[in-house]
Amino acid sequence: MSQTNTADFTPTIVAFLCNWCSYAGADLAGTGRQQYPPSIRVVRVPCSGRINPIYILKALVDGADGVMVSGCHPGDCHYLAGNYYARRRFTVLKKLLTVAGVNPDRVHFTWVSASEGARFAQVVTDVTDKVRALGESEYKSRRGGERA
Amino acid sequence: MSVLETQAQKVRDSAKKLLADATAQTVIGYADEGVDGLCVPVFITDVKDVGRLVWNRRSVPNLASYLIGRKGKTAIVAKPCDARAVVNLIVENQIKRDDVHIIGMDCPGMTDAAGAALHACETCQVNTSPVFDERIENAEVKPVSPEKRDAERGLDENLARFTKEMEKCILCFSCRQACYGCYCQTCFMDRGVPDWHPESPxxxxxxxxxxxRAMHLAGRCVECGACENACASGVDVRYLIREVTGFVKELYGYDTGLSLEDQPAMLTYQPDDREVGFLGGEAHG
Structure with missing residues (x-):
């Protein structure tokens, strides 16, 4: 499975961040010179409710070691209710992934507001640690071959 | 006359009446015109064809999806699971309540060609239609057995089971074609842009x-077993869906297709929904 399960392994984590809170939170982490591991690949989405669960599956199947999803705190959605719908979807998706044998520590959901730059850095650090502990994704090898 | 034959006669009488007084323009039911005694769907529009309608232990197909896109009022011979599917289609605004006449059959469970009970029927939880316009009773239908959920497994066992089932799958999409709930005009697996579907299976x-697909059917599966009956490779297609549907029921208290008033679980929310599996939240049981 994984030969890279060492401290210097930097996992590839796809991070879906909502435009209004978490992306701005990531921005604040940057302008505030917060340090966090260079492991995330950010995909900016309008709202956490815009994230089709298939995006998360696709990221895993195409070889991401982990997926992180972050949106506005419940009650603070720019579109009023998008993150409430997303919350149900993510709850069910994580259960489904567990049933299908995907380690739940590969997929993380959380809320980060635009003012929580330090928290964003902390979340990325935590998520990276958890995914690093699991090593390289076992789903990489599930693909028949490399895709262009 | 057996109880089933009495039910079948009542279906024919009812169909004759519905067509004669123009309550319905079409009656969708079962005809014993398939292979190995398997019933096939039949669309009756004329009173003189009513005799083709049958009802037996091989009335397997779920007819609910034939209601989508129909013009005029349609009557449907519905097993309890099919009736739940019809209810869910109404709740999801795919069909109108006024356009459908549900002939709700009390169901003794369906069998395969050899006479063994189908997998879905063995664990059936609803064997009388929850919503109907007329009910055709069967005194021999017994109360359902208590719900059986798969035992919790460890992650390794989960992966082993998933791998075992998936190795059999040839991605023919028969399960999707058979499913009443898979009514998307274009399935995500058929789209070229973005290319969700990798070239090799x-x-x-x-x-x-x-x-x-399991995500799409979370809280929408009516447990009719059409997917697993359609599978040519013997995959337990429904096991993932069964797990998430059970989870949705447990977490949000929603059971599919039992009421015309309930909002489907994934189409609504509560501000205080539990955050199971979230970072720093409670873990999955």
């Missing part, structure tokens, strides 16, 4: 398809 493609 490898593990990644199967994972994407089966998990994606």
């Amino acid at each position: 490898d593990m990644g493609a199967k994972m994407l398809y089966h998990l994606g």
Whole structure:
């Protein structure tokens, strides 16, 4: 499975961040010179409710070691209710992934507001640690071959 | 006359009446015109064809999806699971309540060609229609057995089971075609842009398809077993969906297709929904 399960392994984590809170939170982490591991690949989405669960599956199947999803705190959605719908979807998706044998520590959901730059850095650090502990994704090898 | 034959006669009488007084323009039911005694769907529009309608232990297909896109009022011979599917289609605004006449059959459970009970029927939880316009009773239908959920497994066992089932799958999409709930005009697996469907039917493609479909059917599956009956490779297609549907029921108290008033669980929310599996939240049981 994984030969890279060492401290210097930097996992590839796809991070879906909502435009209004978490992306701005990531921005604040940057302008505030917060340090966090260079492991995330950010995909900016309008709202956490815009994230089709298939995006998360696709990221895993195409070889991401982990997926992180972050949106506005419940009650603070720019579109009023998008993150409430997303919350149900993510709850069910994580259960489904567990049933299908995907380690739940590969997929993380959380809320980060635009003012929580330090928290964003902390979340990325935590998520990276958890995914690093699991090593390289076992789903990489599930693909028949490399895709262009 | 057996109880089933009495039910079948009542279906024919009812169909004759519905067509004669123009309550319905079409009656969708079962005809014993398939292979190995398997009933096939039949669309009756004329009173003189009513005799083709049958009802037996091989009335297997779920007819609910034939209601989508129909013009005029349609009557449907519905097993309890089919009736739940019809209710869910109404709740999801795919069909109108006024356009459908549900002939709700009390169901003794369906069998395969050899006479053994179908997998879905063995664990049936609803054997009388929850919503109907007329009910055709069967005194021999017994109360359902208590719900059986798969035992919790460890992650390794989960992966082993998933791998075992997926290795059988050939991605023919029969389960999708048979499913009443898969009514998307274009399935995500058929789209070229973005290309969700990898070129080769490898593990990644199967994972994407089966998990994606399970997500789409979370809280929408009526447990009719049409998917597993359609599967040519003997995959337990429904096991992932069964798990998430049970989870949705447990977490949000929603059971599919039992009431015309309930909002489907994934189409609504509560501000204080539990955050199971979230970072720093409670873990999955």
